[in-house]
Amino acid sequence: MTAMENGKEQILSVSDLTVLIKRLFEQNPYLSDCWVRGEISNFTRHSSGHMYFTLKDSGSRIKSVMFASKNRNLNFLPKEGMKVLIRGYVSVYERDGQYQLYVEEMQPDGIGSLYLAFQQLKERLEKEGLFLQEHKKQIPRFPKVIGVVTSPTGAAVRDIITTIRRRYPVAHVLLHPVLVQGTEAPQSIAAAIQQLNTQPELAIDVLILGRGGGSLEELWAFNEEVVARAIFASQIPVISAVGHETDFTIADFVADVRAATPTAAAELAVPHLMELFRHLDSEQQRMATALAGRMREMKRRFETLEQSPVFTRPTDRIHQLRQRIDHTENELELVLTKLAGTRNKQVNDLMQRLARRSPVERVMRTEQQFGFLLQKLSAAMTNRMTAAGTRLDRMIDKLDAYSPLQVMKRGYSLTYRVDKDKQLIRSIREVQLGDKLNVRLQDGWLDCQVWGMEEEHNRDE
Template sequence: MSLADPNAPLSVSQLNRQVKFLLETQYPAVPVTGELSNVSRPASGHMYFTLKDQNAQIRCALFKSVLARSAYKPKEGDQVLLRGKLSLYEGRGDYQIIVSSIQPEGEGALQAAFFKLKEKLEREGLFAPEHKQPLPAAIRRVGIVTSRTGAALHDILTVLKRRFPAIGVILYPVQVQGADAPGQIIAAIETANRLNQVDVLIVGRGGGSLEDLWSFNDERVARAVFASQLPIVSAVGHEVDVSISDFVADVRAATPSQAAELVSPDQADLYSLINHRRDQLTRRWLSISQTAQQRLSHLRQRLRDPGTLLREWQQRLDDRERRLVHALKNQQRLRLQRFESLEKRLHRASPLARLKTDQQRLGQWRQRLQRLGLEQLKPRRQQLASLAGQLNTLSPLNTLERGYSITRAENGQVIQQASQTKAGDQITTLLRDGTLTSRVE
């Protein structure tokens, strides 16, 4: 194939085709050493990766037929020696090596440095669980240490807006790759701790190759993360990417989006919790109200009718009146019996002088007895009259006024049944205007 006239315009496809022809014809198969990165193997079975060193990188294609003949299976981070032809992928204009053979040359330098630093910091205890700070229960403001223009910031803000729009965000913009990136990341972490304006820090970036993520494998960055008084969530790369910062941080998130989920409550869950608490309060209030109503009803049932209490006291007064009348009658009967006894003794003593003296003494005793009886009966009569006046409406005498009567035995007991008497007993019937004395036959 000859080159076209340099003065004639070429399409992009024509230019890529000519460059591909030159590469494939002018350069024989060449051996190249480097570190494997960004290794991928799609469903076609072919393998694509980047071969890199400290200063440069080149894309490589290892087709399925060559891979099937090789005992060695390439993997991320391996240092390899490969042989292949230079070519150009016309569709993207990518300069690449078509690999014809590949063999390992040990771990890549970056991978070896990663494991060396990891072992060092692990021995010092920077990864120990007892140094991990828990995330605050209530996070009001989140600090983000990442690139202002990176996809990680967009992913974090999108998740925060969806889950909890009220959460505050402070961005500490830094470079996330390159020679200046570690210093800027360290300065941002120290600034966030000094200002103490946030509750938690998210430190990270989006995905990339091992060298792209290398700033987060820097020992100085690791020690700054460990020294932070603010809890730090490390969110570096994709789910398969692991950095030294992930091991040192208080919490490791597989992606920046997951980091945003870890530091933000889900507003749907909060609404659900609020509704649940409201329902709990409602049920509690209804329970308390029902219990109070039941207690009030019980107390109302226990509260006795004042009219019932008044009737009980009236019955007690009637009973006291009956007992008082009975006691006065008994006392009077006893005194009369004593008087009769004395009188009989007087008759038995026949001398007139003694009779006269005894008569005088008897007169005196009679007067004293009468006076004493009157004095004792007076306050009781007054008390009885007072009680009778108060209880007149419920007095048995009113019952007698209506035509009823009360019959008592000789001992004063009220007769309620005929079986309480026998033939020959003397009974007294109390009527409205007097009494009748009868004898049972």
């Protein structure tokens, strides 16, 4: 700050004085957020979107400005001579050294008192948390019973019922008539919401609360606290549809879902039946496509298995099992031979130890121990041979069960061509009339000749 001391006085520049006055305005809590009523004059809207005008009454006037970021939310156009109610703050425009009113909100003065009441209740309920998203209930996707709380004679109820019947005729509409305008309307609306919540036998899935458009005074019943509390306490999800798209009420903020119009509320409450049918058709087509693909995959797997060696060359498996038995016998023989050698070595060691010891008692004890070991060895070898024989018998039984000869015992046969390769016949298409064939039965062969043929057709062909 530039200053010049002259005794105890301090001399300020014009800029310093203006800044000081501006700070005084800003530090005053009343001037930082106040409501002012007046008449608009000298109204100008700049190309930037800012609004400049003078607010006056019979005794005084004050320059005012409403920036574009604030006035773009206005639902009316200010005009010369219009009486308005303004909320804003007072500050100083430093360049001209003039104080002026910076406008935050503006409403026509005719509804000023109601708008103030609306703002105060909205701020209080918002602080209490009645508007929080975490309290919003989900609207059921397929409601069976829809409760409608509105006037029975207005256009809103006709729009709601018509829309529901057109979109989702399977739903049942339960109308609870109420007053939607006047001093008794708030209690009528709140009582209806409470009553429908205390009648579980009605099984109401969703409530539509609404009325047609109107002025702020006409919609005021839906701005009352008793209605807001009733909506918040409702266990049934509530769709608010009050007025037109530009109208907002306290009920809209508390409700679980806000609809722009009664017709939109009905569209939010129920799905469109034709859309559901189209969705079902689409899902059915997807299921059919998936099933067809699954069938193709199963058919491919079946054909792959059909061509596997197990079916084309069944004897290969028998040969492999027989070879495994031979290997097992060889391994068993080696094990027994090794075990016998080990036991013989142990016997020889014992005999040498006995030979080195002369006392007769020890010789007798050794002979007894030797005899016991021989018995144990013999028993072990017998058990081992018995177990191996048992396993061998089981494997032979399994091989016998897999043998085609066992299948032939049940009446089946194999047919071969009469040639040096003895080719196996799998289809009637591989033979012709007059062909000579060999038929293998379980106990012998038959020499046959084809005198007649009859082909069976598969149903899938």
